[in-house]
Amino acid sequence: MTAPTEETQAPDLLYSEAEDDLRAAVRSLLADRCDAPTVLARIESDTPYDPQLWKALAAGIGTAGLLVPEKLGGQGAGHREAAVVLEELGRSVAPAPYLTSAVVATETLLALAAQDGPVAELLGDLATGRRIAVLAVPFSAPAPDAAQPAGVVAGAVEGTVTGVADAATADVLLVPTTDGLYAVETGSAGVTVEPLVPLDLTRPLANVNLAKAAATRLADGASAVSAVRRGLLAGAGLLASEQLGLAEWCLTETVRYTRERHQFNRPVGSFQSLKHRMAQLWLEVVSARAAARNAADALATGSPDTPLAVAVAQAYCSKVAVHAAEECIQLHGGIGMTWEHPAHLYLKRAKADSIAYGTAGHHREAIAELVELPAP
């Protein structure tokens, strides 16, 4: 018989009762405020993000401050709880700057371990959802590379960062430079945020131009690099939960639709060739859940295994989300190709997510190094 220690040392991959309650609250809010027709209407407007939804989500239920300690104005919860919020946001492809502000920017600031001063103050604002901050790095930047730093000219920040997620909605940009990490108000002189046309309309991208923008220095070079890494690692790790929620919606909807849709005088979901595809997808979703929970738990407990857990979750879950969204379109047939059906929102989000914070290939390269399976 095997030694019985594994179960006690193993990461906790289940959901706690508190997490289930949190999920129920977020799900019911999103059902009210963020159903598919609402999202579709929003993404074609000038303001894809609904400030009222953000307020209810961030401040009303208190999800924005899950990672922030209570003494800094947050909920003092952790990554496992934030992951549950992201599952729900993925399930409804909600346009909200949760991943960018409440996870990546917040985690970057938390890495600076400030008890007071501008960092602590900003964290308090982010935790209550009063303000939104994003890390000014390309959305596609993988954690180990820590993006392209802007430069510093005589106390002001200078440079261009391309493809920054949620920059247009942010109040504050966290700008990594060769000289440290700076906070730049998006409203200040010298800051231009130029919206781009994104593949995923539910998560807008923008180029950020900084021309001698006034900036507050938050950290020096070395701390900045490790803080940005930590922010991006958390982003990649918890993105897996968004991908899980997204994949789950795609599977559930596809099952529902193929049970109802009749062709050849029977529900199309009774054909074995389709059933097997959905069963296969179910298996992938079940596995993605284990991988995503493992990454969230590693981040929450500060496990030395975190970089590997995150890379495994990303290498696996991004593929599952794309596969689920692609199958969702195909098994819906013609209706799946229409703008009015929400399936395309999920495909666009899934495909964009598969590039965010490093592609699966980037994460596999990280794994090769971490577990010593070197390239030729």
Add this chain to the structure above:
Amino acid sequence: MTTPDAAELRRRTQDLLAAHPPAATDRTDFLRARFDAGLAWVHYPAGLGGLDAPRSLQPVVEAELAAAGAPDNDPRRIGIGLGMAAPTILGYGTDEQKQRFLRPLWVGEEVWCQLFSEPGAGSDLAALGTRAVRDGEDWVVDGQKVWTSSAHLARWAILIARTDPDQPKHRGISYFICDMTDPGVEVRPLRQITGEAEFNEVFLTGVRIPDSRRLGPVGEGWKVAQTTLMNERVSIGGARIAREGGMIGPVARTWRERPELRTHDLHQRLLTLWVEAEVARLTGTRLRQQLVAGQPGPEGSGMKLAFARLNQEISGLEVELLGQEGLLYSDWTMRRPELVDFTGRDAGYRYLRSKGNSIEGGTSEVLLNIVAERVLGLPVEPRNDKDVAWKDLAR
């Protein structure tokens, strides 16, 4: 008696060890004493090797015994008895049957095999044609079974046979315990793709089984068999493994030790499979955590599907990685092994043997149907065998 907790089980285990010090006790005697102390499978009823304790506390006992160097019951050798026969006997057996069979089964004195599959009834198991005809207090059994692991070692078999050909196929089956030493039972090795005969064909000719060895009511054998099959899939997919503990282990080791074999294409495929193996391991961990938390999920059949595919892909990659050596095979001699030894033999053997992973214990196609219908709630395919008497089915 109240339900024992971890402390109580630890105390009872210490008592067992004190009364029967492993170093000074015969292996079989120790295992019998362990069974009688209720420490064999703690979730079984008192008197049948258990203490009605939560299943999740079994590791407490195992840890104490392992620390004391106590012998185990060689669970792999008696896997069919432990994983399939025992839960079925516990669920459907009479008191007499439970008393007679469970102890020697657990101790490993009696090996079990499973007489289910037939040449004409594999995935469509309920179509089986082996007949059992009532004759006084006995049933007389005639037919042929196949793919029977351990039949050449087994003392007992769980057997399903047709007792009423006029009923639709699922309703005319009964479930029996067959004595493999009885006259009329003939076991022949069945040589396989690997060159060895791990499985057998079993021919049953006029075998007399007393009615007292029937499990469950006449005609309800299919229902009883469901218990066996469900447990089979859980035991196939539910193994607990460490990182790189499965088939990926030998490939990763070869990759590390032999840089001259590396290519870019193999590297990409290896990393992809490494990730999938790690995720499958985590999924298994989560499944067991659900069981312990009392939230059993349907993921069991999913794990078997995942491991079957992974084993096949990984072992295929391994043969390629070995290049010139992959062209060779260790030994084609016809052997009759007691166990399937995946890691002890070479890559070619693993590649060939793993082809069986998606067939044994329910084909992957059958399991996908089960997931689709029972987990996802998709409609069943229209079928034309449901209300037809077995004797009128096309064969």
